[in-house]
Amino acid sequence: MTQQTIDRIRKFTEDREWNQYHSPNNLAKSIVIEAAELLECFQWNDDEYDLQHVKEELADVLVYSRNLLDRLGLDEDEIVNMKMDQNERKYPVNKAKGNSTKYTDL
Amino acid sequence: MTQQTIDRIRKFTEDREWNQYHSPNNLAKSIVIEAAELLECFQWNDDEYDLQHVKEELADVLVYSRNLLDRLGLDEDEIVNMKMDQNERKYPVNKAKGNSTKYTDL
Amino acid sequence: MTQQTIDRIRKFTEDREWNQYHSPNNLAKSIVIEAAELLECFQWNDDEYDLQHVKEELADVLVYSRNLLDRLGLDEDEIVNMKMDQNERKYPVNKAKGNSTKYTDL
Amino acid sequence: MTQQTIDRIRKFTEDREWNQYHSPNNLAKSIVIEAAELLECFQWNDDEYDLQHVKEELADVLVYSRNLLDRLGLDEDEIVNMKMDQNERKYPVNKAKGNSTKYTDL
Numbered sequence: 206m207t208q209q210t211i212d213r214i215r216k217f218t219e220d221r222e223w224n225q226y227h228s229p230n231n232l233a234k235s236i237v238i239e240a241a242e243l244l245e246c247f248q249w250n251d252d253e254y255d256l257q258h259v260k261e262e263l264a265d266v267l268v269y270s271r272n273l274l275d276r277l278g279l280d281e282d283e284i285v286n287m288k289m290d291q292n293e294r295k296y297p298v299n300k301a302k303g304n305s306t307k308y309t310d311l
Numbered sequence: 312m313t314q315q316t317i318d319r320i321r322k323f324t325e326d327r328e329w330n331q332y333h334s335p336n337n338l339a340k341s342i343v344i345e346a347a348e349l350l351e352c353f354q355w356n357d358d359e360y361d362l363q364h365v366k367e368e369l370a371d372v373l374v375y376s377r378n379l380l381d382r383l384g385l386d387e388d389e390i391v392n393m394k395m396d397q398n399e400r401k402y403p404v405n406k407a408k409g410n411s412t413k414y415t416d417l
Numbered sequence: 418m419t420q421q422t423i424d425r426i427r428k429f430t431e432d433r434e435w436n437q438y439h440s441p442n443n444l445a446k447s448i449v450i451e452a453a454e455l456l457e458c459f460q461w462n463d464d465e466y467d468l469q470h471v472k473e474e475l476a477d478v479l480v481y482s483r484n485l486l487d488r489l490g491l492d493e494d495e496i497v498n499m500k501m502d503q504n505e506r507k508y509p510v511n512k513a514k515g516n517s518t519k520y521t522d523l
Numbered sequence: 524m525t526q527q528t529i530d531r532i533r534k535f536t537e538d539r540e541w542n543q544y545h546s547p548n549n550l551a552k553s554i555v556i557e558a559a560e561l562l563e564c565f566q567w568n569d570d571e572y573d574l575q576h577v578k579e580e581l582a583d584v585l586v587y588s589r590n591l592l593d594r595l596g597l598d599e600d601e602i603v604n605m606k607m608d609q610n611e612r613k614y615p616v617n618k619a620k621g622n623s624t625k626y627t628d629l
Contacts, residue, residue: 241559264394288370347453476606500582
């Protein structure tokens with residue numbers, strides 16, 4: 206996400222004085238609510254979906270995720286790379302290649 | 312997210328030949344599953360939470376969201392700005408300031 | 418659910434003095450958390466799943482749903498029949514038969 | 524749930540020929556989607572909520588859970604009691620009384 210987009214999201218929240226509602230708990234609820242609306246695009250049919258609707262719901266997930274990063278003062282790249290370190294250890298290529306087994310069963 | 316982090320996520324998937332599992336439907340399921348794990352950090356207590364755990368689960372949401380952007384060939388800034396256009400229209404500052412009422416009830 | 422099973426769930430909560438945690442908000446979070454664990458059984462494969470795991474996660478959804486009914490003093494049959502009244506109106510047989518279109522698009 | 528309510532739910536599905544959409548995977552998606560709509564009643568405020576809305580969304584969770592029990596030929600009391608056996612072992616009264624710590628940390 207560019208700095209300009211991040212700034213727009215922040216200004217949107219500040220202009221409406223919504224930071225008071227953005228507790229980590231409320232934002233975690235919001236992310237799962239939007240993620241479920243994204244899933245609703247695929248509720249009865251895996252392969253046919255309304256792309257515009259998918260874009261809007263995925264955008265909502267990304268906006269609330271950005272709100273939570275901001276609320277907690279986290280750096281997106283830092284936490285994602287920390288998690289990718291873990292993922293690479295949990296799923297070594299030679300074991301995980303071409304299968305979707307959970308790491309606890311690898 | 313920097314290009315370097317995006318490339319790392321892509322390489323992780325490619326090295327494991329996991330693109331075959333990354334249908335939009337499966338990724339939408341994965342985002343909601345990880346979002347619920349994030350919410351679990353706040354299940355019984357809104358204010359005390361394990362920050363390291365929060366970081367890991369939020370990172371998982373962000374990684375699967377990146378996977379879905381890639382799978383659908385979407386540009387993150389484009390879809391977020393499209394949605395922010397909608398949000399700014401749905402929640403005009405003079406009506407939304409300082410209250411959390413849903414736009415359908417504004 | 419038989420009265421005996423309902424009583425067992427209530428006694429489990431009371432013996433552990435967990436009613437203090439069973440706010441409607443916390444129970445709603447818990448239901449979505451367990452529902453996502455149920456979905457995890459189908460994360461990468463729609464058709465092959467661990468039936469024992471499905472049973473356990475569905476049971477968790479049902480137990481927290483019962484906790485919420487209890488917390489709010491609701492009668493399960495009453496609210497389900499109220500909703501079925503709505504569903505039958507929203508999805509008349511002649512329009513809904515054999516298609517999964519959402520009522521707002523029927 | 525009384526047999527009469529169960530029969531009504533089954534007839535609703537059969538009359539609309541919706542059994543074809545009720546794969547376990549689709550029903551698991553549906554349960555989490557409705558559970559998130561239930562959570563939305565508490566998105567920004569834990570304590571003030573629209574009780575009628577809560578009833579409707581909780582009813583949706585219960586109806587889809589019933590659909591999944593039916594689809595898999597499961598007995599609700601059997602799976603709930605099986606899970607309560609596990610819960611009673613994982614959360615012994617003397618350790619769990621008055622605290623909400625997850626069993627893995629007890």
